[in-house]
Structures are given as structure tokens and as C-alpha cells.
Amino acid sequence: MAEVHGSCDDRFGAVRDALGQHLDGDELGASIAVDLDGERVVDVWGGYRDEERTTPWTEDTIVNVWSTTKTVLSLAALMLVDRGELDVDAPVGDYWPEFSAKGKKDVLVRHLMSHTSGVSGWDPPFTVEDMYDWTTSTERLAQQRPWWEPGTASGYHANNQGHLVGELIRRITGRTFKQFVAEEIAGPVGADFQVGCAEKDWHRVAPVVPPPPMDIDFAALDQTSPLFRTFTGPVASAAAANSPDWRNADMGALNGHSNARGVLQIMRAVTLGGETGGVRLLSQPTIDLIFREQADGVDLVLGVPFRFGIGFGLTPSAAVPYLPEGRVCFWGGWGGSLIVMDLDRRLTFSYMMNRMAPGIVGSDRSQAYFEAAFSAAVG
Numbered sequence: 001m002a003e004v005h006g007s008c009d010d011r012f013g014a015v016r017d018a019l020g021q022h023l024d025g026d027e028l029g030a031s032i033a034v035d036l037d038g039e040r041v042v043d044v045w046g047g048y049r050d051e052e053r054t055t056p057w058t059e060d061t062i063v064n065v066w067s068t069t070k071t072v073l074s075l076a077a078l079m080l081v082d083r084g085e086l087d088v089d090a091p092v093g094d095y096w097p098e099f100s101a102k103g104k105k106d107v108l109v110r111h112l113m114s115h116t117s118g119v120s121g122w123d124p125p126f127t128v129e130d131m132y133d134w135t136t137s138t139e140r141l142a143q144q145r146p147w148w149e150p151g152t153a154s155g156y157h158a159n160n161q162g163h164l165v166g167e168l169i170r171r172i173t174g175r176t177f178k179q180f181v182a183e184e185i186a187g188p189v190g191a192d193f194q195v196g197c198a199e200k201d202w203h204r205v206a207p208v209v210p211p212p213p214m215d216i217d218f219a220a221l222d223q224t225s226p227l228f229r230t231f232t233g234p235v236a237s238a239a240a241a242n243s244p245d246w247r248n249a250d251m252g253a254l255n256g257h258s259n260a261r262g263v264l265q266i267m268r269a270v271t272l273g274g275e276t277g278g279v280r281l282l283s284q285p286t287i288d289l290i291f292r293e294q295a296d297g298v299d300l301v302l303g304v305p306f307r308f309g310i311g312f313g314l315t316p317s318a319a320v321p322y323l324p325e326g327r328v329c330f331w332g333g334w335g336g337s338l339i340v341m342d343l344d345r346r347l348t349f350s351y352m353m354n355r356m357a358p359g360i361v362g363s364d365r366s367q368a369y370f371e372a373a374f375s376a377a378v379g
């Protein structure tokens with residue numbers, strides 16, 4: 001079995017073993033971290049940063065975590081809610097007046113946070129590179145019409161949620177999302193997490209390895225559908241995540257860089273009543289907002305059933321049936337990274353990797369690791 005490094009409570013040995021087995025198979029490099037009741041019981045890593053298997057994945061290796069970034073984005077917005085600076089039931093236009101244009105005056109903050117705003121991508125033409133220009137990309141979102149009636153259904157805001165919620169954060173605090181995370185979240189709680197990636201850290205980044213092509217025949221789709229418009233505005237590029245321009249950008253939906261330990265250190269605040277690293281980020285009433293269901297049905301973009309609360313996916317979810325029911329919220333990143341906050345069992349699970357699997361949320365690998373962790377936690 002492949003060598004796995006780090007620490008693992010004896011009770012959670014099956015997690016270490018599962019990682020070792022997958023590193024002998026479909027995994028290239030990865031890290032897993034688990035917190036149970038405030039104690040980090042798993043912090044393991046192994047494999048390689050590169051496809052040539054010349055550079056080991058080490059304790060401080062970080063990787064682009066794709067949409068797992070959205071969980072930190074939602075946490076940041078909830079922190080402003082906790083401070084009384086943001087109201088999830090208020091119109092977005094109260095904070096960002098220009099956004100009220102073109103039939104969006106009734107779009108609420110919680111619609112942005114739950115993928116129900118009707119603005120799940122950019123009208124064409126729009127490229128990945130266009131996302132790097134914050135001013136132009138947010139202005140274009142403000143001038144769009146919704147693609148469906150806001151609040152009536154979810155349509156995953158795959159690429160642009162970071163621009164939508166991030167602009168609210170900027171309007172309220174005067175700081176970019178990247179700055180807010182560094183100064184208000186990652187820095188204070190001691191987490192190795194950053195939006196984008198500073199050049200001084202590029203030497204420890206594991207480049208992402210693209211997944212197989214998505215099994216979608218775009219030519220056969222209705223070009224007015226939210227699915228087509230979201231996935232072509234812009235067309236996603238896994239390879240772009242390995243570029244300097246991507247790493248320099250501020251994209252709260254897509255370009256967080258971290259590892260399992262870094263994401264866990266932040267997001268366990270949700271599981272543990274609002275506190276992590278000796279710092280209180282949220283109060284319990286604000287955490288409770290997460291579980292206000294906003295949508296439950298087939299997502300107009302992802303094409304599978306999801307339940308969304310305010311800022312996170314909720315269980316039970318047919319798309320990730322291996323996650324337990326109860327006060328459980330989660331999300332993950334393209335290729336399989338996953339962060340799960342199980343408040344009932346005070347369990348936080350985090351998995352980040354560089355070889356991307358098929359699918360949008362979760363993978364066979366993330367399922368195997370989570371099931372091993374959950375079994376140990378409840379056994």
C-alpha cells in the first residue's frame with residue numbers, strides 16, 4: 001500500500017488505509033483532515049504533486065480547491081450577517097444599487113447565497129479570462145436580466161457566485177473578498193487558506209490534473225437554458241487553474257488554495273458553534289440560518305436534485321446519498337474535493353486533491369474517505 005504521512009487516531013485508521021489504497025490506484029496526491037468534537041483526529045496526506053510522480057505531496061502542499069472556496073465565501077457573508085451589516089432577506093440592491101437593474105430589484109441576498117437568483121453565469125460572449133477583471137465582470141452581472149424567476153428554483157452559480165457575494169462584501173467592508181479572508185478569517189484562525197495564491201507560495205502548489213470531459217452534448221442543448229448559458233458563460237477550463245493569472249485573481253467561487261487541514265481549520269467553526277482557533281466567527285443564531293431551506297428539487301444547471309440552505313448544500317441529498325441526514329451542511333469542488341459539517345455529531349470532514357474525478361460535487365474517492373470517517377465517528 002502507498003505510504004501515507006501525518007497523524008491519525010487509531011480509531012480512524014480506516015481513513016488512512018482508504019487513502020493508501022486509492023493512492024495505489026486513481027488518486028495522485030491528496031490530503032484528508034477530520035475534526036471530532038473540537039479535536040483533529042485525522043490529518044493525513046500522501047502521493048505526488050505532479051503527474052510524473054517526481055515531487056511528493058508534503059504537509060504544506062496546497063491545491064486549487066475549486067468550489068470548496070464557496071463555503072468560505074458563505075462563511076464570510078454570514079460573518080457580516082452576524083455583525084448586523086448584512087441582512088439575508090434584504091434586496092441585493094440595498095447594498096449594490098446597480099444590481100437592481102433589468103428586473104433584479106426583488107433579488108434578495110439569500111438568493112445569491114442559495115443559487116436561486118436567476119443570475120447563474122454571464123451573458124455571452126464571456127471567457128475565463130474575463131472573470132479576472134473584477135470591475136467589468138461585476139458590472140456585467142449588474143446589467144443582466146435573470147434567466148429564470150428569482151427564488152423559484154436553484155441553478156448552480158458555478159463560476160460567478162464569488163463575484164456576486166464578493167461584491168456585496170466589498171460594498172459593505174471596502175475590502176475585496178481576498179483581503180477579507182486574509183484579514184478576518186484565515187489570518188486570525190491560523191488557517192493555510194488563501195483566495196488565489198501569492199507568488200511566494202507557488203512552489204508548494206500541486207497543479208490540478210483535469211478530469212475526463214463532461215458528459216454533456218452542448219450542441220444538443222437548448223441554448224436559452226440555464227444549464228447551457230452557465231456552462232458556456234464562461235466555458236470552464238481546468239488547465240486555467242494552473243496559470244499565473246488565475247492565481248492572481250479574486251474568485252470566491254473558484255480559486256481558493258489550501259489543503260484539507262486549511263479548509264477544516266476554517267469550516268469547523270460551523271460545526272462547533274461558531275468558534276475555531278480560539279476565535280469566534282459566528283453566533284449560533286447565524287449558524288441556524290444555514291438550515292433555512294431555499295430550494296429542494298432538480299437544479300436547473302446541475303440537472304440533479306439538491307437541497308440548498310443559505311450558503312450551503314443540505315442533506316438529505318439524492319446527489320450525495322452517502323452523507324447523513326440531520327443538521328448537516330456541505331459543499332465541494334469540481335473534481336471531488338469535499339467539506340462536510342455535521343453539527344449533530346460535531347464532525348467536520350475535509351478532503352482536497354489534485355487529480356480531478358468526474359462530477360461536480362463529490363466522487364467515488366470522497367465517498368470512500370467520508371464513509372470511513374463517519375463509521376469511525378459513530379461506531
